[in-house]
Amino acid sequence: MNNVQEESLRDQKKFRRRLQILEIARGIIATKGLRSLKVRDVAEAAGCSVGSVYNEFGDFDGVILTVNRETVQALTARLSGVPAEDPVRQLYGLAETYLDFFAEHANLLRSLFEHRMEDDRPYPDDILQMVMDAFALMHPPLVRALPDADDVQIALLSRTLFSAVHGIISLGLEERMVAVPPQMLRQQVTQFLDAHLVGLGVLPAR
Amino acid sequence: MNNVQEESLRDQKKFRRRLQILEIARGIIATKGLRSLKVRDVAEAAGCSVGSVYNEFGDFDGVILTVNRETVQALTARLSGVPAEDPVRQLYGLAETYLDFFAEHANLLRSLFEHRMEDDRPYPDDILQMVMDAFALMHPPLVRALPDADDVQIALLSRTLFSAVHGIISLGLEERMVAVPPQMLRQQVTQFLDAHLVGLGVLPAR
DNA sequence: GATTCTTCTTGAACATTGTTCATTTTCGCG
């Protein structure tokens, strides 16, 4: 067993193909939705056989889950880039960044939140954990904004607040429903945070 | 052309079978999730051929959509039963009733919110409208609680608030994620409304 | 009630799509 990166030709090709399959699958989900993702389409676009997809990902859910995993990672990266100088500003920033990200990658986020496993197989824990971690990004600014609050309470509040924002955005961007104009949705989110932060005593009443 | 209810034997059987198919489909979705719903299972359980299912509902989406339609109707009925004496109490009641209904029929609501049509076929307008109408049930109590606010603003606020509650509940009941204990979730929703109503000036600051 | 007509029902056949696996090909290594 050699742990050194061998960079063998075989591994290179395998890796390249893996990336290619993921890129193609992601593209199809993003543009045509998860339901339009087909093994054969992916294999053909990647220039390989369906067997290779299975060889690399185990089953088709494996492809979807890997795309979903990368979606959370990209989301977390974006959210982590929100400036942390002012905690209140950071909270608004997180919500607006989530809105932007959701608007840019609506179908990818739907895949993340709506995909169900076959039968009763469990959803991978690491993905769930990453989603929870992303939602916990409101924790630090909330701690700073509410110095007297219990840490456990803040953890719960963080999850609640982010879930609320998620609900507003995911339903607001639901093009199935009567679409909310993007600028209106932005205002909706802001006003929501306004009211809630006032209610929490973080902002003064108007 | 005779408009009188003929109640022909044929129509009776047709109607009975229709109800039976829907009941079976609903049961499968509710207990095993939308992804486990199969035409053949439904047909067999209903004691008819797959062709009859198609004859009655056009395609399989038709079955799902009809179940979803009835789910919104049931939801609306439940929400409409919330007492309207005190507007503030009514708002809490709507949120808690939504929580109860969601907890009782989690898979049915997921089917409603997560089902996507094949290709680019549009989701039926009447269902979307019914969902919006259900979410608008917060409108009347909000008008009473905020007498000075613009009606259009209230309409938006109603949708925002209900969407937020929906986000908290749907993610909170997401057993894929680390499950939130039901009683904890109830408290989460209540505390959320507390803070938000304070922020709106409906309730006094603590 | 028999006959005809209409409509519905049936289920086998087909289409689509996920999955498997024996065979072939490719690659690393001596």
Place this chain on the structure above:
DNA sequence: CGCGAAAATGAACAATGTTCAAGAAGAATC
């Protein structure tokens, strides 16, 4: 080069949605 391990292949299979020609059942007419 030749051998063996690993991977790639794609035809076959399995599961599932969809169609439709033939038959059954009910309605309509006499």
